[in-house]
Amino acid sequence: MxxxxxxxxxxxxxxxxxxxxxxxxxxxxxxxxxxxxxxxxxxxxxxxxxxxxxxxxxxxxxxxxxxxxxxxxxxxxxxxxxxxGAKPRGKVLLASVRADLHDIGKNMVAMMFRGAGYSVVDLGVDVHEDLILEAIAEHEPDVVGLSSLLTTTLPNMKKTVETLEKADLRGRVIIMVGGAPVTPEFAEGIGADGYAPDSASAVERAAELLAARGQGLA
Amino acid sequence: MSPGKKRPMTSRERVLTALNHEEADRVPLFTFSMDPRFVRAFGNGNPARAYEALGIDAFPIRAQCWCGDMPLVPSLMNIEVPEGYDTGGGVFAGWHGVDEFGRVWEKGSYITGALKTREDLDRFIPPPRLEERTPPAAVRRVMEKYPDRAHVLNAHLGPFGLTMESMGFEHFFYMLYDDRELVREVLDRRTTWFIDLCRHAQELGVDFVVMGDDVAYKGKTFVSPEDFRELAIPCYRRIVEALEIPVIWHSDGFVEPLIQMTLETGIRGMHALEPAAGNDLGRIKERYGDRMVLLGNVDCVSVLTGTDLARVRAEVDRCMAQAKAGGGFMLATSNSLHAACTVEAVREMYRYALEVGEYD
CATH class of the missing domain: 1.10.1240.10 (Methionine synthase domain)
Incomplete structure (x- = not known):
């Protein structure tokens, strides 16, 4: 080199x-x-x-x-x-779910994705599921990452996944979830495509999921 | 009393026995804080009645804080309880703006920190206001009304966590590299402030202190154990050496890598021990249980947020099996009685713990 x-x-x-x-x-x-x-x-x-x-x-x-x-x-x-004309590896849209005002975990994930050559759209904290829908239409991300720090906002994470499903986005975007109270079982239970326990693993998991769909570079 | 059974103890005796690493008549019950919904559910709005109803052995003493003019748990200020008494200072409902420490809040949730430079230090190291934070007359009334209970200063105001929060996590992490001396100065002044708070409570007669100081998250500590040893451990040592009563350390997250060095400061016990963060109560008990009093560990992320009472009982059984033997254990949730726990699960946890917590 x-x-x-x-x-x-x-x-x-x-x-x-x-x-x-x-x-x-x-x-x-x-x-x-x-x-x-x-x-x-x-x-x-x-x-x-x-x-x-x-x-x-x-x-x-x-x-x-x-x-x-x-x-x-x-x-x-x-x-x-x-x-x-260089292209990013993929586009990732990130948000802390509705009523969750915490962002350090999400910010770490954003940094790791940027560091891995992805384009990142960060919607911030306390993001209503309808706004996430609008942002998907506008930015056409490959991956949507939802973050929650509080146990009390986990139902909003579930609601967001349901909203994306209802909008028929399943298959069009990969939905990943994470945060302190989120477990692999919870992620599977709400129908998320992927879960990662930390920011570095989130990038790896996203790359695996994208590769499985024939997108991006694993 | 059946042969071989220990005589019934008062709550205070029970807690002090556990703090001394001995088996009491039963495992003491504890909580760091209680969401107002449980105060309403179990105490009809009266915190002391809620603590009594659940069989909790240690009653919390206030360390009041303010965001602007707004104190903690304002919703509980107008109900009929002993003056100056609250649920332990874990509820930030209604806080919006910058608090006296420099933490920025929105709708009751912590957002970031406002302490960025040395110039901000005087502004965000608040005056002690000890008579207002822990009003002596109110504390004495509580102690006289409940003389058989242990009384604990539950203060989520430990130096390291409060330094991170008041600077904002990102800024704090940058400052570890850009201006480590500033971090040291904030830590030093927060430690002095915390000692003053605890000494005042000690003079009023509290039996022990729980120092809330969050330094970890799921699976990992915020900073390396080396940085923790260099920056936080001297603060903890100062606090322990300044007090005559035991200090218990509360932290969220995975704290196992920090236990040994924390023990060396004289910290008497550890609270929360979140299993979902990776803490293994059995392993901690085996390695440190003869020297470190353990409090907590009942999963309040998935178990106590549901209504499967058999699962709640199994969780209590697991904790008892891993940590009860030999004493030095108080059962509590792995964080607090927070708003997402269900009333049914919380009631069953404490009820069942009373049933299975006796020592032979």
Missing amino acids: DKRLIEIRTALMKGAAPAVRELVSACLDKGIPPDRILEEGMVSAMAIIGERFKRDEIYMPEVMIAARAMNAGLEVLEPALVQS
Whole structure:
């Protein structure tokens, strides 16, 4: 791998946002294709971060600063990516369900998806199921991720899945759920396509589900 | 009393015996806080009656907090209870805006933190207001009215969790790398504040303190055990050393990796021990049960939110089988009596625990 891409990867894993920004800019100046910078320098770094997080070698602060460095690099890289016609791996729409005002778990998931090269539409917190329907029509995501921190909002997660089913979106989008009170049994019970216990696993599970449908890159 | 059975104890004796790692007459019953719906269901609106009806051995003493002018559990302020008494300070209904610690609330839910820089420190380390937070006359009236109960300061105001919440989780995590000294300063001042709160309660006669300090979530701690040891453990040590009464630590989430280092500070016990987060009560009892008092573990995510009473009894049986022997265990839910628990399940949990909790 190009030495400069390795430097980006190393800086990103350390959470050195200014360094990542400068290195990405330097790579673009040297004519390195933006999709290579993204995949080999940045996405590969976030993949390692995700693995280390799952193995309990690092924790949320380390993921957050790496994701912040990723975003710093993306700010510089995105115009070049758009110009080159590079496509994201898939589009993910995220929301904390109605009456749930918590977002740190969802934000972690968003960072991990962005870090893996997905385009993310984050609808925020306390999102009514009807708004999610409208957003699906507008953004046409491949995956819808629903988050809930409170036991009391689990019924709203169920209601949202039912609403998507009624709208005949089953099969058109993959519905994933997660959050502190969500269990695999609950996810299956409400008819979600996928569940993940943490943000890194969410990206892997989404890739598996997309690959099973013949979409995206596993 | 049948031969071999222990003589019936008062609630206070029962709790103090468990805190001393000995078997009482039965396993003491506890809750960290109680949603108002259970106060209405079991106490006809009176918290003390609800605690009595469920057989809970430790009565909570208030540590009042404010968001603007609004105190905790405002819905319970107008009912006929001993003045200054509430359900333990776990209910934030109606809070909207920035509270005195810098936590930002919307419709009773925590959103983020407003403490971002050193300049915010003085604003969000509130004055002690001890006489208002824990009014002596009211506390004494409660203690005189219920002298046989243990009295506990249930204060979800521990230094580490409150520092994270008041800074906002994301900002706190960034500051661990960008300005660790600021994190230390906030922790240090929150610890001093918490010690003042606990000393005041100790002078009023509470038997022990439960320090609510959430540091973990499902399957994992927020920060690495190394960071926890460096940042939180000195705070816990200061708190324990400043008090003469036992300190129990409450945290949500998976706390097993932190138990050993917490023990070293002199923390007497741990509360909540959420099974859904990955905590294994049997394993914790085996490793730490002779040194750490264990409270909680009855699943309030799936079991107590349903109405399958056989499942509730099986859950109580599991907890008793894993932690009852040798004492040092108080049965409670794995968090609190929160709004999503059902009345039937909560009633059955405490009723059945009284039935099967006796020591031979």
